[in-house]
Amino acid sequence: MNLSFNIENFINDFESNCHKVKKRVFSKNEVITSYIEKRNQFCILVNGNADLVRYDLNGNRTIVEHFSTNDIFGEVFYTVTTNNELLVEAREKCEVLIYTYDDIHTKCRTNCKFHQKLSECLPELILNKVTDLNMRVELLTKRSIRDKLLGYFSLLSTRTLSKTFSLPFSLTDLADYLSVDRSAMMREIKVLKEDGFIEKEGNKITLLYK
Amino acid sequence: MNLSFNIENFINDFESNCHKVKKRVFSKNEVITSYIEKRNQFCILVNGNADLVRYDLNGNRTIVEHFSTNDIFGEVFYTVTTNNELLVEAREKCEVLIYTYDDIHTKCRTNCKFHQKLSECLPELILNKVTDLNMRVELLTKRSIRDKLLGYFSLLSTRTLSKTFSLPFSLTDLADYLSVDRSAMMREIKVLKEDGFIEKEGNKITLLYK
DNA sequence: ATATTTTTGTTGCTTTTGCAACAGAAAAAC
């Protein structure tokens, strides 16, 4: 993610200077925020892991996005409608900076160091988010469960620079992330093992093809 | 899309000042660019309509993104791998600004007006792209063809502020955009008509539910 | 104006995916 800024400095800067940013700590399974129209919240995950989840009318749960350290989220990135209830849930202890986006241009012309730094780094932070979202779209447009799994595994393999890697999700969550039925996904994982595409031990996957 | 900058000024500014940005015109069906690792191309669609398409090994075509006036694209937003051939194809005559992103910070400290303007507006342009991508993810995570269609129609209805709207795609392209089989999609449209959810006349759709 | 290509609409059949239900393993809570 080679970001050219250090988020730790962020925290020190804003604590002495800025009253518009709040730092909050959330424990596992807590709801960090829910997306509400026109509030324009903008959040930075300083550390931890969290998911943006949606529950639809059929009771399906979807993990819309998965966030880890330095990821940004909030309704400022989302066209909120009444059809979708969106919650950001902490998967483990999370430290979060919460800010109201309002108008980045006017905010950043105050003398506050935090906003100076933010406006400087925002393009890079958002660019990072865009590439994440594009990879997500790429995965979701795959036509079969098999291709989604292989695509996701290959992504993790590339990221970790290794043929063996552990899943950052439980299998239940992975199904919700790939937007498929869990039992159908389990069946497909079994077939992938039988066909010699992958090996699986606990939550560790090894790719057997080059 | 209420952007606080005018892209027309962009064009005038850079033509007199900047040698690093090229403006090019493409005719219908021309390939505007293909995504190639490490080239870091960044493009602004000044006007026209274009699609980012992927052809997979099974011969499936996917419309990954659809671009219209003021949308931005290029491999700077994409983690390009050898598994995916990605082309941006003009749907109609398109005017495009093509720029190499390289390092936005150093570029923008020259005296070139274009880069000043660009760095100023970039967060807003990208933010717009992020909300588009999030809507796309929302659509793609719907579990059935029916829900994808209804979700997409509802989106168009919201955008046009009307229950009746025309599709910006042919039905063939719509299937590639929703990432589903065309004949299955046609069947589902028929069912939606029979069930009284929609009306369809040519490429105009009317939503019959509130 | 006519020929060619693309798009729309449809259908029968096959394959994939989803649903429901359950048992054992693992993890978390008490």
Added chain:
DNA sequence: GTTTTTCTGTTGCAAAAGCAACAAAAATAT
């Protein structure tokens, strides 16, 4: 350390989606 909850793994059956193929309509090219 025992209980409770969540997660994994599996299966039979039902429903949905994909595939192939074709004809008619519409759009585009010549």
